[in-house]
Amino acid sequence: MKVYPAIIFLGLLFSLSQASVAQQNESNWPDWRGPLETGAAINAHPPVEFSDTINLKWKLDIPGKGHATPIVWGDQMIILTAVATDIKGKTEEEDTEEEGMGRRAMSPNQTDLIHEYRVISVNKNTGDIQWETTVIEEMPLERTHKLGSWASNSPVTDGELIYAYFGSRGLFCLDFEGKILWKQDWGQMEKVMSFGEGSSPAVYGDIVVVVWDHEGQSLISAMDKKTGEEIWIKDREERSSWSTPLILDVNGKAQVITSATNKIRSYDLETGDIVWESTGMTRNVIPNPVYADGILYLMSGYRGTALQAIDLAKAEGDITDSEAMLWQYNQDTPYTPCPLLMDGKLYFLRNNNGFLSCLDAKTGDPLYSKVKIEGIGNLYSSPTGADGKIYIAADGIVVVIRAGEQYELLSSTNLDDTFHASPVIIGNDLFLRGFKSLYCFTEK
Numbered sequence: 001m002k003v004y005p006a007i008i009f010l011g012l013l014f015s016l017s018q019a020s021v022a023q024q025n026e027s028n029w030p031d032w033r034g035p036l037e038t039g040a041a042i043n044a045h046p047p048v049e050f051s052d053t054i055n056l057k058w059k060l061d062i063p064g065k066g067h068a069t070p071i072v073w074g075d076q077m078i079i080l081t082a083v084a085t086d087i088k089g090k091t092e093e094e095d096t097e098e099e100g101m102g103r104r105a106m107s108p109n110q111t112d113l114i115h116e117y118r119v120i121s122v123n124k125n126t127g128d129i130q131w132e133t134t135v136i137e138e139m140p141l142e143r144t145h146k147l148g149s150w151a152s153n154s155p156v157t158d159g160e161l162i163y164a165y166f167g168s169r170g171l172f173c174l175d176f177e178g179k180i181l182w183k184q185d186w187g188q189m190e191k192v193m194s195f196g197e198g199s200s201p202a203v204y205g206d207i208v209v210v211v212w213d214h215e216g217q218s219l220i221s222a223m224d225k226k227t228g229e230e231i232w233i234k235d236r237e238e239r240s241s242w243s244t245p246l247i248l249d250v251n252g253k254a255q256v257i258t259s260a261t262n263k264i265r266s267y268d269l270e271t272g273d274i275v276w277e278s279t280g281m282t283r284n285v286i287p288n289p290v291y292a293d294g295i296l297y298l299m300s301g302y303r304g305t306a307l308q309a310i311d312l313a314k315a316e317g318d319i320t321d322s323e324a325m326l327w328q329y330n331q332d333t334p335y336t337p338c339p340l341l342m343d344g345k346l347y348f349l350r351n352n353n354g355f356l357s358c359l360d361a362k363t364g365d366p367l368y369s370k371v372k373i374e375g376i377g378n379l380y381s382s383p384t385g386a387d388g389k390i391y392i393a394a395d396g397i398v399v400v401i402r403a404g405e406q407y408e409l410l411s412s413t414n415l416d417d418t419f420h421a422s423p424v425i426i427g428n429d430l431f432l433r434g435f436k437s438l439y440c441f442t443e444k
Contacts, residue, residue, distance in 0.1 A: 029424050032069035032154035032200060034384070037246060038290045039340035039422070041386035046430035048389065048400050048411050050441035057429065057440040058127030064118065066151030067198075067380075067420040070433055072124055073157050076176060077424075077431065079120040079438065080164055082140075082150035089114045089139025110143045115150060119164045119174060124429070127440060133178040136169050141188055144196030147380060147420070152198040154244075154421075156208075161225060163208055167197030171210055173228060182228035186221065189214040192240040192284070202256070204247035207231060207269060209256050213241040220245070220258065222272060232272035238262050246289040248296075250275075250312050257289050259298045264289075264308070266315065276315040278325070281306050287334055287348075287382075290341045292361065295326060297341065301333035301351055309364055327364035332357050338382040338422075340390060342403060347390060352378050354394065356407065371407045373399055384423040393419035393432055415439075 025035030026042045033039050047055040064083030071078050089112055116137050121130040140150050153165040161181065162174045170185035189197055191214055202209045208225045212218060218236040223229060241260040247269060248255055254269035261283050266275040282304035289298045291312075299307040307329045314324035332350040339348040346361045354376030357369040379394035389410065390401040395418045402408040417434030424431040432439040 027426060028074070028159070029070075029072040029426055030158065031071060031156040031202070032244075032422060033288055033290075033338060033382070034424075036292075037288070038292060038342065039338060039382060039384050040342040041384065041425040043427075044386040044425045045428050045443060046386055046389075046391070046425050047428070047441050047443040049413075050398075050430065051413055052415070055441045055444055057442040059440070060122060060127045060129070060438045061436065062120070062433070062438050064116070064151070065149045065435070067149045068151050068154040068433075069381075069421040070122075070424055070431060070438070071155050071157055072424060072426055072431075073159050073176070075123055075125055076130065077122040077124045077438075078155050078157065078162055078164075079122060079433070080151045080153070080155055080166070081118050081120065082166075083116040083118055084111065084113045085116060085137070087114045088112050109146055109148070111140060114139045117151065117166050117169050119155070119162065119172070119178065121176075121178060122438065124426070124431070124440070127438070131178040133174060133180065135164060135172040135174075135180055135183075136166070138169055140168065142168055142191065142197070143194035145194065148196035148198070149420075150196075152196060152420075154200045156201050156203050158203045158225070163201050163203060163225075165199075165201045165210065167199075171201060171208075171223075171228075173208075173225070181226075184210075184221070184223055184228045184230075186210075186212050186219065190216050195240065195284070198242040198286070200244040202245045202247050204254055204269060209245050209247065209269075211236075211241070211243070211245050211258050211260075213238045213260055215239055220256070220267065220272070222256070222269065234267070234272045236260070236265075240284060242284070242286040244288045246291060246296075248291055248312070250315075257296065259287070259289050259300070260285050264298055276317055276319050276324075278308070278310070278319045280308055280320065280328075284335070286336050287338045290339055290346075292341050293344075295361065297339065297346060297361070299333045299339060299348065301335040305330045305333040307333050307348075309361075329359060329364050329366070332370050336380045340383040340385045342385040343388075345403065345405075347383055347385070347403070349379070349383070349392075352380060354379060354392075356401070358405070358407070367405045368407050373401070374409060375399065375412050380420045382422040384425055386425040391423040391425065391430065393421075393423055395419070398423075398432065
């Protein structure tokens with residue numbers, strides 16, 4: 001597999017940019033994949049051994065249900081949840097009329113109850129709730145998968161404002177005291193097979209971006225982050241996807257990179273014009289794009305497998321089968337979990353189960369593949385890396401694996417909880433959001 005030398009200079013520029021971001025965000029977790037948007041923590045040393053009695057700093061029950069991964073800025077951890085009330089939102093006659101929406105069900109959840117969509121601030125040091133804001137009270141018209149929730153879209157922050165996204169309920173901008181500053185709404189999504197919603201927004205400079213891919217007219221919208229005023233909006237020829245956009249500075253211009261079934265696309269952040277595009281992903285794209293050292297990585301794994309490594313210095317126009325495509329490794333890729341990119345290695349799980357692969361990120365050469373993680377069956381969270389270790393949370397179990405060229409299981413912890421949100425790691429603290437509780441473990 002060939003790697004093109006031209007990526008080295010651009011990789012150096014991006015590495016300097018990432019180093020600046022790392023310095024600012026070492027103590028923060030601004031979006032659900034961390035300060036570098038790769039799943040890797042910075043200068044963190046979380047515990048390897050932990051349980052309800054070992055290295056537990058605090059534990060907090062969170063009301064309602066939500067699979068959104070928390071974010072952290074300063075001492076505030078931001079949680080999204082949907083809390084069912086006892087108030088019905090429609091009559092049986094109205095429910096019958098809405099069956100014409102064409103929502104086919106595959107093990108769906110549906111409700112006729114109004115839900116409170118809440119943004120909660122938790123003190124990350126003590127586990128105390130600092131404030132709660134109900135941004136909207138509404139009955140979800142959409143169904144969601146039995147494994148999903150009505151609060152699966154993770155929030156994002158730039159340290160100035162908080163952006164809480166609830167899909168069909170809209171995007172809400174809050175300050176760090178919990179005050180709602182503005183709302184933007186694109187209507188009702190129709191996700192394929194009642195699979196539910198889950199993409200997260202991205203913020204860069206003064207712009208926040210949302211990708212709205214569903215079975216109706218898909219779109220991408222860029223807004224002024226302080227006012228919510230639309231800067232540009234573009235229709236997308238896409239069906240349902242769940243991948244969060246990645247915004248990168250490329251040669252001094254910001255690009256919004258989106259991964260979806262029909263095409264991978266990069267948009268000029270300022271204008272919304274297409275910079276480059278490619279094909280090659282599978283149906284129902286969920287994993288986020290990740291980037292390091294001049295190379296962009298995209299993958300998906302539903303009804304097929306796809307992994308592409310793209311040289312951003314060469315990406316312009318239609319890059320399908322061009323020299324911008326550095327290498328491909330189309331096997332054992334994830335359906336739901338995102339990859340982890342750390343220390344020059346790309347780690348990813350097969351489909352939705354506990355088989356782990358590790359590739360050399362520059363060349364795509366496999367270091368190991370399809371290694372079974374003991375104790376893990378199906379899982380829907382993404383791996384998080386820190387201090388040369390990989391943390392993976394699943395149903396009732398959290399494992400720690402040594403990062404590197406050889407697989408080694410370091411610890412396995414059973415907890416009476418289920419985890420669809422991904423681990424968050426800052427300093428010596430490991431945060432886990434379960435169905436029942438929010439946990440903080442720390443090396444004492």
